[in-house]
Amino acid sequence: MTQSAGNTTLDYGRERARMRIASKYIPLLATASVVVILYVYGCAAYGPRFASLRVLVDLFKDNAFLGVAAIGATFVILSGGIDLSVGAVVAFTSILIAAFCEHHGVNCDYLRRSPDAAVAFYRYRHLATHHLHPLLAIGVSLVLGSLFGALQGCIIHFYRQPPFLVTLAGMFFARGMGFVIHPQSLGIKQPFYIAFLNDIKIPLVAGVDIPFTVMCLAVVFLVALFIAHYTRFGRAVYAIGDDEQSATLMGLPAGRTKIMVYTLAGFTSALAGVVYTFYMQSGDPASCIGFELDAIAAVVIGGTLLSGGVGFVGGTAMGVLILGLIQNLIIFNGKLNSWWTRIAVGLLVLVFIAIQNVVTAASRRTTRAAAG
Amino acid sequence: MPDQLLQMQGISKRFPGVLALDRVDFTLRRGQIHGLMGENGAGKSTLVKTLTGVHRRDAGTVLLDGQPIDPRSPKQAEALGISTVYQEVNLIPHLSVAENICLGREPTRFGRICWRAVSQRAEAAISRLDLHIDVSKELSSCSIAIQQMVAIARALDIDARLLILDEPTSSLDENESQELFGVMRKLRDQGLGIIFITHFLDQVYEVSDHITVLRDGRLVGEYETASLQRVDLVSRMIGKDFSQIEAARHAPPTASATTAPHKEKFVQVSALTRQGSIAPIDITIARGETVGLAGLLGSGRTETARLLFGIDKPDSGSITVDGQLVSISSPRQAIRLGFAFTPENRKVEGIIPHLSVRENIILAIQANKGIWAALSRAEQLRIADSFITALGIKTPSPEQAVANLSGGNQQKVLLARWLANHPRLFILDEPTRGIDVGAKAEIEKLIASLCAEGMAILFISSELEEVVRDCQRVVVLRDRAKVGEFTGDQISEHAIMQTIARHEHEA
């Protein structure tokens, strides 16, 4: 009797299991299909010029630093949190590096206007005036970014503050500090930088080659995949995002994991800032306003649930591509005026979320039908 | 006489507003299954949680194998060989069974998890419980019972010296409980110390060697199971004279036996079905009748209730109320028809934790009245107070947040919420789950009196004796289908068990 009871329930479970495993990947496939649809549509609508390899490479080139930041954001969102400080940290890092590299650091009459800023500034000024080697500058900024993330994580964990709030404050803070370091955009004329951009690249065909920034993105992506699926930390992130209380009772270091997640996000944001400097050869404290929302949109379009616990790094990568494709299509169209551009972007984002919900819901139904 | 595994002395723990543990001593020997008994709010769970590092104790000493220990987190506790299975399954729904077993201690090579080893280890842990599950499947696709087993498998996966089972059987059916006890005995013989917390008296007597009783955060005493009469145990747990309960227990049958027959039909369910949750089912409930839904866990009891209350939509079938054909597609509609429903999972589906007792109680009435016709505060207080006294809800004030009450009292608040709404049909899903004997008796008594007042009641419970005691009609379910129905004198635990078992053999 025992046996039979056991078996019946179990067989029942087994049957459904197959469905579940499949359904788990459905949002991912939905996203993938959207990417394909968009690209094919573009090719069809704008002919060989859109279909060209260059456009494809540019797609990655132009979204490299968004990609890096979004991948970091993915972990935060998987852990059930959110990070609004991304854009500000990118801007901060970019201007910090620029200030480090270019010793003509600061226009000072602006500092006279704000004594508090001056006080805060003197430390940086000192560093900035001995213009550091770019690699050192990059190192420093990455460390700063990580520390900043860690700080946010600590406040979130130890004081039980909502991530939305803490990172929002973090956003204001980083944004402001960026302006403290240098009040306006600053070009980087470092030979080292120029070299970086020109020499390190993989040529594909004439005039088209994969630049360093894209390589960075690729590396970050692979590392992220590994972390997410092949490390205890990665699994802990999923677990905590899914059910924090249980995760804690199961002996997972919830606190440490969370803090690490935000540290990681801080690091990737800073890294995105570095990639930004490679990409722009400049730093700008006013850049990337609202960038965090792009990152979040990419993650969500990529099929990760804002509630946490469910999602994939790969999905995020596709989400980034979708955002990039939207931009490209609009530019190729070339007829939308400023406000229609905004409306279009908004609506397209909505459309993709809608498509996703539809497909996912459809799959759920099939699963249930099959299960019953 | 086996040596001491665990000694806890003078353990105290204070939470804001309540002294949860007051100088409690507890001793566990190797190779011993030690029952920890007490009402809700007696401090069982708190005691366990101070031991597993979820809470820090305010005072007292803990010796494990004579070594003083002070775990600050479940992880440290596990490292010390103390592992726990909690009442609600505490696992990660969207991860695979294998991962849930190994989570946080996955075998890694150079920091890289090797998944093959993970699943092998999971297989091993599972097979230790004589279970056979596809460990690669998502946990959320398993039945609660299986999930519970997985939780235990996880607890055993580390070489535990001390295993704590906090209400492990509350969601297991008879067979699964038996399997579990088998495992427990095996482990005891291997020299593990097991702390076993439960509300099922039979189960304590079945497996435990010793029993420690707590009440109101204080130690009542430790006893040899064999030498402790059930009656004494119960009276020690609730600190009341036993005769009261006896009275409460005997009241329902007498009350209902007289009122059971010649009642006009109130709700008639025919061929109600939903793919994947319940095969076509017929139920009729008359006014002043208590109909029981009996069956093993996952047999479709809760599913039926959900359909009846409009939480899930049926694929086909019909419901008539007073002969009128009705369609119920949402709880609101069900409530308008005079239905009420206390769900099985009180915390998630029942209470509004941070709202006050008052607000929780008047919620259903207000929802029924709609947004604009608001009850005056005075009116709300009147209702709340009347029910607090009527049901004996233990709370410092009607403004206390429900989250701060013990399980039993939360359940009472839920009952109050619906009674305030004067339902005509009351669907009770496991109303006595995880509730101490005293409260159980009170609730059963309440059911009887409501029934006597002419309310129709659909009573779902996994404790057959309750069903038998309280119902004038019992519908037996198995594998999501109705397999039998008893009325009046036919109703007996034996008969019901037989029905279920017979079908199992045929299956």
Place this chain on the structure above:
Amino acid sequence: MKLDYAQSRQPFALPGWLAKLIWPVAALALLLAFNLFFTKQFFKLEIRDGHFYGCLIDILNRGSQVMLLSLGMTLVLATGGVDLSVGAVMAIAGAVAAEMINVPAMPFPLVIAAALAISVLAGVWNGLLVGVFRIQPIVATLVLMVAGRGVAQLITGGQYTTFTDSRLVFLGNGHFLGLPFPVTIVAVMFAITAILTRKTALGLFVESVGDNETASHYAGISSRTVKFMAYVFAGFCAGLAGIVAAANIKCADSNHIGLFLELDAILAVVVGGTALAGGRFYLFGSIVGALLIQTLTTTMYMRDVSPEVAPVPKAIVIILVCLIQSPAFHQQVRKLFTRKATA
């Protein structure tokens, strides 16, 4: 035991709403005190052509927009959601008002009605996405946040639509009882909101849905309706704020009206003690929060803090206020004192 419960509660325990209010109010008082001593002219209050005039009045006046937003935002956050689109909705409302007032012979009430109507429509849109189609609030409202300004520009054709209609201008620049008229609008809206939430069951439903949606559903509350209403109301408040903003500068500046104000509104609500997770909400707290933020801004103008770095002190103050409110922080402090006591 029952008695133990009652007695063993901390003696200094206050009713929830009061305890919640203490910290934001204290912070505001502290900031004002700071200005009283260190910022010259800050408390200078005079009467110019029949109405009060001074920094404090400005704070009320400038803060009015965020205060209006925060009223709506409070309900939205209490349902466990968030509305990022209010800033954009402000722009839309302003644009509509400006465009219509310039239509000759257009009755004034109709202008206001239209502006409010379209912002309510925006709220309905959000409400549908979040309440009915169950899209995560951040994403759902993000759509309108991005597209909304586009719509506003579409309405104004990308121009600054200026207007001189005295009645409309009055809404932003007029005075009532010696105070700027927006203050009156806020006061009225606050009263309305308070009544709407506390004299009807809306408040209870919002809190219960925000606290435990499933349970509320089972209790017969339609979470759809509740959420929907919250977003619609937020839209309405945003509309009002937008009209005030446009009226204040006598023109509809689609690009800048309400830019990033949604963030200030959210901060105001959270500083005011309402949890982002939803549940209990505190309208008055939100108002205080809004005032705190505006006071901070004005302080920085008065102290010549350069605008680029202004976000830094803002961030610090906000985080501090929230930390002070957090139980974890209280425990630490309590520990500190007990240690002192024992030592």
Place this chain on the structure above:
Amino acid sequence: MLKRFLRVPTRLLCSCLLLAFMIAGCDRGPKKLVVGFSQIGAESEWRTAETESIRSEAAKRGIRLQFADAQQKQENQIRAVRSFIAQKVDVIILAPVIEPGWEPVLREAKQEGIPVILADRGISVTDLSLYVTLVSPDVVEEGRMAGRWLATKLNGKGNIAELLGTPGSSPAIDRQNGFREAIAAYPDLKIVKSQSGDFTRAKGKEVMEAFLKSGEKIDALYAHNDDMAIGAIQAIEETGKKPGVDIIIVSIDAVRGAFQAMVEGKLNCTVECNPLLGPPIFDAIEAIRAGKTVPKKISLKEQLFEQSQAKELLPTRRY
């Protein structure tokens, strides 16, 4: 079951393709000159006017204009330029949001042999051959003109409050520096207050209120654009002072609103910053097509308008 849910996307895909080909079909027109225009955004009336000028001019000359709005983001502009290159446009017009950071993408354009014309803002590049010419109003000069005018108006003595543009934006910096340059000669002219009004009315008004309450004596106001000045005028009026009389106000851009204010005597002077870049730009383009050499910098002549001229000029203002 996998098949079952894959069906949805595939259907979508097919329908999309169909649609796409239809559109593509109607997109083919007679081959005409194609110009890509990467605009910063539509953050101000001035910019809208600029966009409009370029759009209409292109239409007039029968040139196909590929317009891309960057929503104030440099990355979007770079993306746009790249896309233009991929689209093989004949000429690229770029209104750069900030100065640095254009080197790499412009180099790509150069490799493809696509001439780049900068509109209204310069860029900082080491290799000047990366763009053909910069067509712009002389922003620094605007600042100087305002400075000189104010200096003479106040005959070299007084306290000046300054409403800065958006922090870090190049016009804000240029107008700030130009102005300081011009008044450097007059030691008694002091800038007592200087805060950012973000180029917007609301901020201009808010900041001016703070100025007025700070207790400093303010004789004159220099606003980096007309909108802030107009906001400030409202603030001044609310304090009971007379704008244009008690406080001399000079601003830049010369939009219609400014003329309105001057007619009402509330604004003393505005320096034109001409947004009508369309004609000169397309002249330059035709010149380039014709193989003529064009100067590296084509500055539009700026002029300064005083209240006296306002009345008769008001009707003639196009923006």
